[in-house]
Amino acid sequence: MIKVVLLGAGNVAFYLANVLTMSKNINFIQRYSRNIKNDKYFDKNIPKTNNINNLSKADIYIIAINDDAISSFSKQLFFKDGLVVHTSGSMPIEALKCKAKKGVLYPLQTFSINHKVEYHQIPICIETENKKDKELLHLFANCISKNVYEINSSKREKLHIAAVFANNFSNYMFKLANDICDKNSIPFDILKPLIKETANKIQKISPIKAQTGPAKRNDNKVIKNHLSQLSENQKEIYNLVSKSIINTYN
Amino acid sequence: MIKVVLLGAGNVAFYLANVLTMSKNINFIQRYSRNIKNDKYFDKNIPKTNNINNLSKADIYIIAINDDAISSFSKQLFFKDGLVVHTSGSMPIEALKCKAKKGVLYPLQTFSINHKVEYHQIPICIETENKKDKELLHLFANCISKNVYEINSSKREKLHIAAVFANNFSNYMFKLANDICDKNSIPFDILKPLIKETANKIQKISPIKAQTGPAKRNDNKVIKNHLSQLSENQKEIYNLVSKSIINTYN
Numbered sequence: 001m002i003k004v005v006l007l008g009a010g011n012v013a014f015y016l017a018n019v020l021t022m023s024k025n026i027n028f029i030q031r032y033s034r035n036i037k038n039d040k041y042f043d044k045n046i047p048k049t050n051n052i053n054n055l056s057k058a059d060i061y062i063i064a065i066n067d068d069a070i071s072s073f074s075k076q077l078f079f080k081d082g083l084v085v086h087t088s089g090s091m092p093i094e095a096l097k098c099k100a101k102k103g104v105l106y107p108l109q110t111f112s113i114n115h116k117v118e119y120h121q122i123p124i125c126i127e128t129e130n131k132k133d134k135e136l137l138h139l140f141a142n143c144i145s146k147n148v149y150e151i152n153s154s155k156r157e158k159l160h161i162a163a164v165f166a167n168n169f170s171n172y173m174f175k176l177a178n179d180i181c182d183k184n185s186i187p188f189d190i191l192k193p194l195i196k197e198t199a200n201k202i203q204k205i206s207p208i209k210a211q212t213g214p215a216k217r218n219d220n221k222v223i224k225n226h227l228s229q230l231s232e233n234q235k236e237i238y239n240l241v242s243k244s245i246i247n248t249y250n
Numbered sequence: 251m252i253k254v255v256l257l258g259a260g261n262v263a264f265y266l267a268n269v270l271t272m273s274k275n276i277n278f279i280q281r282y283s284r285n286i287k288n289d290k291y292f293d294k295n296i297p298k299t300n301n302i303n304n305l306s307k308a309d310i311y312i313i314a315i316n317d318d319a320i321s322s323f324s325k326q327l328f329f330k331d332g333l334v335v336h337t338s339g340s341m342p343i344e345a346l347k348c349k350a351k352k353g354v355l356y357p358l359q360t361f362s363i364n365h366k367v368e369y370h371q372i373p374i375c376i377e378t379e380n381k382k383d384k385e386l387l388h389l390f391a392n393c394i395s396k397n398v399y400e401i402n403s404s405k406r407e408k409l410h411i412a413a414v415f416a417n418n419f420s421n422y423m424f425k426l427a428n429d430i431c432d433k434n435s436i437p438f439d440i441l442k443p444l445i446k447e448t449a450n451k452i453q454k455i456s457p458i459k460a461q462t463g464p465a466k467r468n469d470n471k472v473i474k475n476h477l478s479q480l481s482e483n484q485k486e487i488y489n490l491v492s493k494s495i496i497n498t499y500n
Binding site: 167 | 317340358359360367368371372373375397399401405407408409411412413414415416417418419420421422423424425426427428430431433434435436437438439440441442443444445446447448449450451452453456457458460461462463464465466472475476479480483486487488490491494495497498
C-alpha cells in the first residue's frame, strides 16, 4: 500500500481525492487544506488537517494548488523523507522548494468539481529527479490511470501549450458558435451532436485529415459571405483561422 | 411509405442512403449518380440510374451534391410532381430551379464515408415553401432523426456560420495542438481524452462557463511564456484568441 497525503482543495485535488479513495493499492491517509468552503465535496472519513506542521508520514505528498503558490508553499515542508510532487502542467520540477525528493504528477484533463470525468482514462504525466522515485511514482500512477507517460519539464511545458489550443481555444470556438446561435434565436442544442462528433472523429482520424469546411476547400465566395455577417471580433478570428487553414491545405 | 429518390454519391448521400435503407417507413426506390467510383459504398439492392431522364416517380427527391452545382443540376428536373429538397447549409431554398415543389433538408453533422456516426442523433433542419410540404418533410425527417428543427434559409445561413466555428475551427485548434506535439516528439494520443472531455463538458455546461486556461485567468506571465515558444502563425492565433478570451471575461 502506497501511503499518500493530499494538499489542496480545488478541482484537481477533488479529482485526486476521488481516485485515491477508489484505489485498492493506495492508502489515502490525510488531506491538508486551509479551505473550509470545499470540505463538503470531500470524503469525511479521510482525516483532514489545516496545520502544515501536523502532516502524517507518507510515501507520496501531492501538492494540488495554484501554480503561483507552489514554490512558496513547498518551502514550508521541512521533512526529508518521502516524495513530494506537484500537479502543474506549466511549472518545472524545480518549482518545488522542499527538502524531500521532488517529482511531478500532471493529470492532463479539464476538471470541474461539479462535472464527473472517466477517471481511469485521464492521462498522467510523471517526472522525478531519480530512477528509484520514478519506480514509486510509476507504481502509484498506474493505480489511478490506464495512461501513464514519462514527460520531463521541458516537454510538459510544450504539452501544456498544446492543451491550451486543444481545450481552451476549441472551447472558445464553441462559445463563439453559441453567441451566433443566441443572436439569431437558434437553440445551441442543434450544434451539440456536431461538437461531440468533432471530438470523436479525431480519436481515430488525425485532425489534418478530419478538416472540412469552406476554408479547407478555399471557397472564397462562402468565406466572404460569412465574414460580411460577423461582428468585428468574430470577423478577425474567422479571417485569421481561415487564412491559416487555406495556407495549410493549398 | 414515403417514396424517396436520392441524387448524389458523396459523404452526405452515403449517410442518407444508410438511414433511408434502415427506416421502415421509407421506401428508398432509386438513386441517381454519374459517379461510379463510390458505387462500392452503396447498397447494391437499390436500383441506380445515371440518366436524369429515367428518374422514378417519388414523393421526395433529395439532392445531395456540391453547393455550387445545385442550381444548374436542379434546372434539369422537368417533372412537376413530388417535393425536391437540397441538403446544403449555406444555400437558400431558392437555389433550387426545378419545376416541382421545393424544400431543404439540412443534416447538421460532419460526414466521412469511412467514419460511422450515430445516425438518429443527427439534427435535421427542414424548410419548405408551403404548409402541406412541411407536413410531409416533417414526417420524413422524423423517420431518420430524433432531432428535427424548422429553420428558414436566413437562420440556416447563420447556423452554418456557427457550425464553421464549432466544427471546422475547433478541429483546426486540434490540428495546431497536434503540430506542437509532433514537433516535440510527444504522442498526440495524450491529448485525446482531454479533447473528448472538452466536447462532452459543453453537452451539459455552456461554453462560457466551461472556459478555463491562462487567458480566462488573464495570466499574462503564462501567456507571454507560451507566445515565446510558438511559430509565427501559431503565435498570431494564440494572441488573437487569448485577447478575445481576456476581453470576454475581464
